[in-house]
Amino acid sequence: MYFKKAVIDSIPVSNMIINIADNLKRLRKQRDITQEELASFIGVSFQAVSKWERNEGYPDITLLPVIANFFDVTLDELMGMDGIRNKEHMNDVLAMLKENYSNGRIADNIALIRDELKAFPTNYKLLSELAASLTMLQSDPDTEKKNKKEAIKICERIMEHCTGTKIRNNTQANLCFYYSWVGETEKAVEQAKKLPSIWKCKDAILPALLTGEDAVKEGQQAIVQFADAIRLQLRDLADADHRKNYNWTNKECITMLQKSIDIYDIVFDQGDYLFYHVYLSETYRNMAAFSLLVNEREQAIGFLTKAVDHSVQFDRLPGHIKHTSLLVNRLEHNKQDTSKNFSHNWSYLLLNQTLTQDRYDCIRSDVRFIQLENALKAVAE
Secondary structure (H helix, E strand, O other): OEEOOOOOOOOOOOOHHHHHHHHHHHHHHHHOOOHHHHHHHHOOOHHHHHHHHOOOOOOOOOOHHHHHHHHOOOHHHHHOHHHHHHHHHHHHHHHHHHHHHHOOOHHHHHHHHHHHHHHOOOOHHHHHHHHHHHHHOOOOHHHHHHHHHHHHHHHHHHHHHOOOHHHHHHHHHHHHHHHHHOOOHHHHHHHHHHOOOHHHOHHHHHHHHOOHHHHHHHHHHHHHHHHHHHHHHHHHHOOOOOOOOOOOOHHHHHHHHHHHHHHHHHHOOOOOOHHHHHHHHHHHHHHHHHHHHOOOHHHHHHHHHHHHHHHHHHHOOOOEEEOOOHHHOOOEEEHHHOEEOOOOOHHHHHHHHHOOOHHHHHHOOOHHHHHHHHHHHOOOO
């Protein structure tokens, strides 16, 4: 699996003044004293204490030890440094997770998250990432099923206890897939029916509320998201994985997949597919497979040629590059914003996992097929 974005946002680190204000108010209420009483104890006016707690000022540095001693806390606790350090540490952890995702080191992420959860057992962001990583880890069928069931339990725990809207929304959507992957279709459908329609999602609403460059960028991101959503729907409708038996003809399936490519051609009219080369490669590979089902070998070679071309272009992308097409010219590709569950590149997988399948035996000796293999070997790693 290859994903466009590893959805890991950093945690905002509050500045020191804000933490002093919040902590002073908390400590005073715990001691059950008024602002006037605290002011009297430390020798300032109650207006000064009120300003500190409203974050409109902060105590003189010489008063900090006095206040800390009065409440019997350390200076670090008074100033919120423990919280700041925790947030800074967590952002370092999230950055490591993002790096691992982009390089396919899923097992490393699982080990890292499990270790961090010993210190932060109720960090729902970490729990959400653990669930996702467990479902991405490639292993034997029994282990994969066990991991998915653990991921479901984690998500159910998040839904029961977490109050954060964004994490809950992501978890609810993920549960639909996790339930489906372990055969609990009814639960998956039940969760999916609770999700908002496409017209009530962020990508449909936010661009209309913004102005200027923010509106343009959000609008362009929404266009790409919707284009990819159409691709996924067409892929499912065409039964690209041959699991649903929709009774389409192979020609009709190929036509549906071609329409998903046509959508991309509209959005990326300058050919700047960048990350989406990988999805185009997969789509052309599916079209080649459908062609071989009816022995259309020439057509299959043509589709495979395009699949290989997109694969090679994807693997040769720089780590950071901007789009140029009008509909996406505020967007860019950054390798660090992608996730995968394998360590090799896409051309390696196409060469060693796809083209080795029996379905390609009928064209394996074709000189053009051999040339495609050689093109992949040149960049596979």
